[in-house]
Amino acid sequence: MIGATYALASILVFVTAALLILVGAVGVITLKNPVHSALSLIMTLFGVAVAFVAQGADFLAAVEIIVYAGAIVVLFLFVIMFLGVDRKEHVHVEPLVGQRAFAAVGVVVTVGGLITLMARSHWVTGAMSVSTKGVALASGQDNVKQLGTAVFTTYLFAFEATAVLLVIAVVGAVLLARRERALQSEEVEVEA
Amino acid sequence: MNVPAAWYLILAAVLFGVGSFGLLTRRSALIMFMCVELMLNAVNLTFVTFSRTLSDIGGQASVFFVMVVAAAEVTVGLGIVVSIFRRRSSTSVDELSELKG
Amino acid sequence: MAHFATLILLLPLVGYLAVLLNGRSMNESQVGYVATGVVGLSFVASVISFVLLLHQHTREVTVQLFTWISVGTLHVPAALLVDPLSITMCLFVTGISTLIHLYSIGYMHGERDYRKFFLYLNLFVFSMLTLVLANNLVLTFVGWEGVGVCSYWLVSFYFDRDSAATAGKKAFLYNRVGDVGLLLAMFLLFSHTHTLTYLSIFHRAGTLSPTIATLTVLALLLAATGKSAQIPLFNWLPDAMEGPTPVSALIHAATMVTAGVYLLVRMSPVLALSSSGRMTIAVIGGVTAFVAATIATSQKDIKKVLAFSTVSQIGYMVLAVGVGAYSAAIFLMVCHAFFKALLFLGSGSVIHSLNGEQDMRKMGGLQKYLPLTFPTFLIGWLAISGIPPFAGFWSKGDVLTNVFAHNKILWILAVLTAILTAYYMSRLFILTFRGTERFREETHGHDPHESPWVMTTPLVVLAVLSVLGGVLDLPWIHHDSLAGFLAPTFGYVAPTVAATTLAQWGLAAVDVCAAVIGLFAAFTIWRGISESPRFESSFFEHVWHWDDFYDATIGRPLERVAVFSDAVIEDKVIDGGVMGLAVGVSHSAEGVRKIQSGFVRHYALATALGVAVIVVYLVARVG
Numbered sequence: 001m002i003g004a005t006y007a008l009a010s011i012l013v014f015v016t017a018a019l020l021i022l023v024g025a026v027g028v029i030t031l032k033n034p035v036h037s038a039l040s041l042i043m044t045l046f047g048v049a050v051a052f053v054a055q056g057a058d059f060l061a062a063v064e065i066i067v068y069a070g071a072i073v074v075l076f077l078f079v080i081m082f083l084g085v086d087r088k089e090h091v092h093v094e095p096l097v098g099q100r101a102f103a104a105v106g107v108v109v110t111v112g113g114l115i116t117l118m119a120r121s122h123w124v125t126g127a128m129s130v131s132t133k134g135v136a137l138a139s140g141q142d143n144v145k146q147l148g149t150a151v152f153t154t155y156l157f158a159f160e161a162t163a164v165l166l167v168i169a170v171v172g173a174v175l176l177a178r179r180e181r182a183l184q185s186e187e188v189e190v191e192a
Numbered sequence: 193m194n195v196p197a198a199w200y201l202i203l204a205a206v207l208f209g210v211g212s213f214g215l216l217t218r219r220s221a222l223i224m225f226m227c228v229e230l231m232l233n234a235v236n237l238t239f240v241t242f243s244r245t246l247s248d249i250g251g252q253a254s255v256f257f258v259m260v261v262a263a264a265e266v267t268v269g270l271g272i273v274v275s276i277f278r279r280r281s282s283t284s285v286d287e288l289s290e291l292k293g
Numbered sequence: 294m295a296h297f298a299t300l301i302l303l304l305p306l307v308g309y310l311a312v313l314l315n316g317r318s319m320n321e322s323q324v325g326y327v328a329t330g331v332v333g334l335s336f337v338a339s340v341i342s343f344v345l346l347l348h349q350h351t352r353e354v355t356v357q358l359f360t361w362i363s364v365g366t367l368h369v370p371a372a373l374l375v376d377p378l379s380i381t382m383c384l385f386v387t388g389i390s391t392l393i394h395l396y397s398i399g400y401m402h403g404e405r406d407y408r409k410f411f412l413y414l415n416l417f418v419f420s421m422l423t424l425v426l427a428n429n430l431v432l433t434f435v436g437w438e439g440v441g442v443c444s445y446w447l448v449s450f451y452f453d454r455d456s457a458a459t460a461g462k463k464a465f466l467y468n469r470v471g472d473v474g475l476l477l478a479m480f481l482l483f484s485h486t487h488t489l490t491y492l493s494i495f496h497r498a499g500t501l502s503p504t505i506a507t508l509t510v511l512a513l514l515l516a517a518t519g520k521s522a523q524i525p526l527f528n529w530l531p532d533a534m535e536g537p538t539p540v541s542a543l544i545h546a547a548t549m550v551t552a553g554v555y556l557l558v559r560m561s562p563v564l565a566l567s568s569s570g571r572m573t574i575a576v577i578g579g580v581t582a583f584v585a586a587t588i589a590t591s592q593k594d595i596k597k598v599l600a601f602s603t604v605s606q607i608g609y610m611v612l613a614v615g616v617g618a619y620s621a622a623i624f625l626m627v628c629h630a631f632f633k634a635l636l637f638l639g640s641g642s643v644i645h646s647l648n649g650e651q652d653m654r655k656m657g658g659l660q661k662y663l664p665l666t667f668p669t670f671l672i673g674w675l676a677i678s679g680i681p682p683f684a685g686f687w688s689k690g691d692v693l694t695n696v697f698a699h700n701k702i703l704w705i706l707a708v709l710t711a712i713l714t715a716y717y718m719s720r721l722f723i724l725t726f727r728g729t730e731r732f733r734e735e736t737h738g739h740d741p742h743e744s745p746w747v748m749t750t751p752l753v754v755l756a757v758l759s760v761l762g763g764v765l766d767l768p769w770i771h772h773d774s775l776a777g778f779l780a781p782t783f784g785y786v787a788p789t790v791a792a793t794t795l796a797q798w799g800l801a802a803v804d805v806c807a808a809v810i811g812l813f814a815a816f817t818i819w820r821g822i823s824e825s826p827r828f829e830s831s832f833f834e835h836v837w838h839w840d841d842f843y844d845a846t847i848g849r850p851l852e853r854v855a856v857f858s859d860a861v862i863e864d865k866v867i868d869g870g871v872m873g874l875a876v877g878v879s880h881s882a883e884g885v886r887k888i889q890s891g892f893v894r895h896y897a898l899a900t901a902l903g904v905a906v907i908v909v910y911l912v913a914r915v916g
């Protein structure tokens with residue numbers, strides 16, 4: 001794997017993506033200020049988007065930026081500001097005994113195991129998936145077309161289900177946010 | 193030749209590890225959420241890599257749905273965090289230990 | 294014939310059920326007369342069956358009632374065997390029971406549990422008849438247990454008295470120990486002859502090896518000693534005198550205690566196979582007779598004297614069985630029933646007249662106050678002492694003659710016992726009816742009164758029977774006597790005493806001399822006194838310390854075992870084990886509980902470690 005020569009461009013792209021991702025990730029978990037963590041997250045997401053493009057998933061890269069970095073992280077920032085928790089957290093103190101040690105061990109074992117699994121299994125045969133009936137993966141505009149076709153035909157049920165899920169999520173969020181105010185207004189009506 | 197898929201997979205695995213370490217170690221609910229997002233992204237990367245390897249658009253479709261669900265999850269989750277914060281004025285999950293014993 | 298035989302058995306049961314179900318609405322005398330009536334009718338049925346049996350060619354009638362147990366090779370029918378032995382037993386059991394039921398109407402008058410008494414009495418008669426009429430060992434065992442239970446209920450009839458309750462338990466427990474013997478005998482017989490019906494056992498008896506036969510005989514002997522109060526299981530009988538006097542008369546003199554002898558006689562074909570078994574039986578009988586007689590000489594309570602006298606006389610019967618003189622044993626059983634019941638009922642009459650006093654030291658001079666009790670008691674006394682021509686002389690003489698023919702040493706022991714019998718019975722007679730009046734304190738100056746007709750009539754009837762009873766088996770009549778009647782039932786008939794007539798007269802003379810010596814001694818010693826420490830040995834009075842011996846060797850150790858079991862095994866081992874298990878679970882749960890710390894991060898860590906484990910497993914599988 002390492003012995004073969006690869007195109008320089010793809011190596012560079014990979015390294016960029018990797019750096020962005022890893023630095024951002026480490027930042028998320030180590031920075032004390034939640035706002036800083038959110039910004040690190042954005043960096044990671046950018047890195048992921050780059051990786052997506054390198055793999056030919058153009059549409060998904062776009063969606064990643066728009067939805068994840070643009071909406072979800074912004075929502076995080078809203079809540080952080082709203083709650084006013086942009087103070088620092090005492091990261092160096094760990095009240096639960098042994099948590100960090102065990103966590104490190106568990107994580108290292110898991111990651112190491114996954115990598116070993118990958119190294120030892122023989123899945124790189126170059127064969128293509130059966131379900132697509134031999135149609136190669138398109139890139140560029142055709143990627144959008146192919147993805148759209150798949151979502152609206154093969155995975156239509158999942159699509160509809162996720163639509164319903166979104167409605168539920170919205171209703172849930174509204175209810176969660178509303179509750180206390182509704183009780184207060186009822187009490188006011190009773191007294192008056 | 194393109195960089196072999198294995199490198200991206202290793203990257204995704206490491207990202208997943210970092211995300212789970214952060215989830216287990218940080219106390220603030222918001223930071224933990226962000227770590228969950230990291231893990232989800234690692235999974236997405238894996239899916240896309242395999243989609244390229246196997247030439248199957250299904251991998252990308254899966255990523256699409258994962259993103260939708262992640263969005264919905266964040267919405268509701270942050271709503272819960274806000275409700276809890278209203279009672280306790282702290283986002284530390286260590287304080288939510290009333291189900292002990 | 295079959296109907297009458299069934300009637301004999303079922304009439305007392307009908308009486309029992311009638312009183313049980315209607316008892317509340319019947320008044321005292323109705324209950325008494327119904328109960329007495331059914332037993333009387335049962336006696337009539339016995340007489341009719343007896344007459345019918347005489348005209349049968351084969352004197353052995355089996356009356357099938359219903360199939361009871363039929364499992365594999367075990368077939369136990371509920372059937373009756375009507376043969377000379379069982380008819381004889383039925384006759385005297387129902388006859389004497391009728392008289393005692395009649396007596397009880399008067400004796401138990403006014404008692405709180407009057408109905409209960411007659412219930413138990415009827416149930417007892419039913420059980421005894423089951424025992425006697427059964428054609429197989431299992432049905433006999435049912436009757437055996439039934440009489441044991443009724444005896445327990447009746448002995449502890451005055452249950453609010455501690456001594457009565459204890460006596461009931463003692464009687465039942467000793468009986469139970471004996472029952473083990475009967476069960477063992479049944480097991481042995483069934484495993485070797487594959488049948489439990491008497492007639493079939495007798496047919497196949499020849500197939501039993503000598504060892505098995507001896508073991509069976511010893512097991513049967515154990516059962517007999519329990520039920521008939523012989524050594525080593527005799528000390529329940531004196532305690533059983535706590536029951537009302539009619540109970541002592543019926544159960545502990547005439548019927549239940551003879552059940553053991555009946556069993557041995559019934560199993561005579563099996564006894565015939567084991568000479569060592571028979572020798573053991575004879576020795577037990579002889580020794581018991583002697584020991585009981587010595588104890589009776591020193592008792593102060595009138596009923597206790599009679600109780601030990603019963604043990605002694607049954608010892609004679611067992612001795613007779615041991616030497617093979619079965620018909621002599623039955624003859625003595627029948628005559629003994631007559632005069633012992635008479636003596637007990639008479640003593641009941643005495644006790645009744647003195648308002649419950651049983652201590653002979655507080656009696657005396659009752660001769661002139663009890664004009665019917667006195668002469669009947671006198672007849673009973675003479676009969677048991679062996680004075681001719683009363684029943685006791687003939688029956689005891691028959692036994693002694695047969696014993697002489699087989700074992701001189703046992704004969705000497707038996708003669709000594711006869712002397713003692715005459716002595717202690719005379720002592721009882723003198724202390725109760727003659728001498729100075731010592732009862733004035735107890736009766737508060739009033740004169741004792743004679744008993745009502747319901748109580749004295751049975752006394753008279755029994756007195757007549759005690760006089761004439763000898764007629765059943767006079768030594769010079771061989772064919773039309775009791776012995777001749779019973780002969781076909783015994784597998785082994787003792788050879789008629791080969792002694793010449795001279796020897797018979799000589800033995801008879803010895804018997805009479807023994808009786809006279811005893812009487813004379815008593816009249817000499819007990820002239821004008823009521824207590825004599827020299828002649829009332831405390832060793833004899835305390836039953837040769839037999840009870841204390843059992844208490845020390847069996848009672849106390851078992852009690853210690855029980856206390857130990859309770860303190861250690863129950864508390865520490867069983868409770869400790871069970872509770873320990875529970876406590877252990879509880880403690881471990883306390884420990885396990887700590888896993889639920891309530892911290893989300895702990896739970897998340899657990900999940901992460903779980904994932905790690907799965908990954909490791911997968912790696913191991915792939916690699």
